[in-house]
Amino acid sequence: MAKCPMCGAEVEKEPGMVVGELFECPDCGIELEVIKMSPFKISEATIEEEDWDE
Numbered sequence: 731m732a733k734c735p736m737c738g739a740e741v742e743k744e745p746g747m748v749v750g751e752l753f754e755c756p757d758c759g760i761e762l763e764v765i766k767m768s769p770f771k772i773s774e775a776t777i778e779e780e781d782w783d784e
């Protein structure tokens with residue numbers, strides 16, 4: 731179980747989810763991305779790919 735970074739809703743890991751998968755928060759509707767499966771971790775999806783200077 732992970733929490734939506736935007737609204738704090740609890741999001742459950744669903745069977746078949748993979749790292750990098752995008753889905754919508756059932757509560758606030760923002761686009762979320764699966765970061766890690768174990769432990770389950772999600773983050774707000776970055777929709778546009780930009781070049782980040784690191």
Ligand SMILES: [Zn+2]
Nearest residue numbers: 734737755758
């Ligand atoms: Zn949310």
